[in-house]
Amino acid sequence: VSTGKVLLDVRELSKAFRGVQALDGVTLQVFEGEILGLLGPNGSGKSTFINVVSGHFPATGGQMFFEGRQLAGLEAHSIAQAGIARTYQIPRPFAHLSVLQNVSLVAMFGGAALNHEQATAEAWKWLAFTGLQDKADALPDDLNLHQRKFLELTRALASRPRLVLLDEVLSGLTPGEINEAITLIRKIRDRGATIVFVEHVMRAVMALADRVAVLNHGKLIAVGPAQEVMKNADVVSAYLGT
Numbered sequence: 001v002s003t004g005k006v007l008l009d010v011r012e013l014s015k016a017f018r019g020v021q022a023l024d025g026v027t028l029q030v031f032e033g034e035i036l037g038l039l040g041p042n043g044s045g046k047s048t049f050i051n052v053v054s055g056h057f058p059a060t061g062g063q064m065f066f067e068g069r070q071l072a073g074l075e076a077h078s079i080a081q082a083g084i085a086r087t088y089q090i091p092r093p094f095a096h097l098s099v100l101q102n103v104s105l106v107a108m109f110g111g112a113a114l115n116h117e118q119a120t121a122e123a124w125k126w127l128a129f130t131g132l133q134d135k136a137d138a139l140p141d142d143l144n145l146h147q148r149k150f151l152e153l154t155r156a157l158a159s160r161p162r163l164v165l166l167d168e169v170l171s172g173l174t175p176g177e178i179n180e181a182i183t184l185i186r187k188i189r190d191r192g193a194t195i196v197f198v199e200h201v202m203r204a205v206m207a208l209a210d211r212v213a214v215l216n217h218g219k220l221i222a223v224g225p226a227q228e229v230m231k232n233a234d235v236v237s238a239y240l241g242t
């Protein structure tokens, strides 16, 4: 599990959209090797956290360090190359490319550069890992929801990240598919990655998270073991909307 070493160090991170403070001075450390669940009601800033840390949007304030290196101000591709991968809440594969090509492309450009042959081999490896190898030649539109979510996950893994940010990869899956995904997420951690996952499926949060962090209106209101945090009065009232 956690080595006690801070992998991602986020300090006073803020993101304002016109009129909305989506992240409001969030300070949070993610330890190497842990699985951290990021929780909070709808609109509390969870996806924005992933979007800002991955460089999809620039922060409007604060700092973020990955292995001591400042990420604020870096473009998304530089952050990906530094070793951070993310999934999108709504999967966004390249619609005109096959499943294999979608994964190969990330393998080629997402992390350390690989040539075409190396990237294809890497893609096959990750498709086998997530169980999508039979779908290698399919187009994304031909996949069901479970397969699309797993393709999104496979693409994130293909850049060989040290930190994986997952945005609701389990939503809409059947209980059996959720179990499969829980096993897979544990395997991803066991291979050495650190994971931050946004999830509403509480069973999965309880099964996976070493710690949880809770956002409400862009502020971090609690962090710690799930059993304790879910009893925290501020967390309960955030979920009840009081």
Ligand code: ADP
Residues within 6 Å of the ligand: 017, 018, 020, 021, 022, 040, 041, 042, 043, 044, 045, 046, 047, 048, 049
């Ligand atoms: P969550 O993922 O926790 O449901 P989000 O991070 O998506 O919440 O959103 C937090 C707040 O920021 C919401 O009020 C949302 O409307 C706003 N927001 C998120 N993304 C954008 C954007 N691209 N433009 C404007 N407002 C946004």
Ligand code: MG
Residues within 6 Å of the ligand: 046, 047, 048, 089
């Ligand atoms: Mg979201």
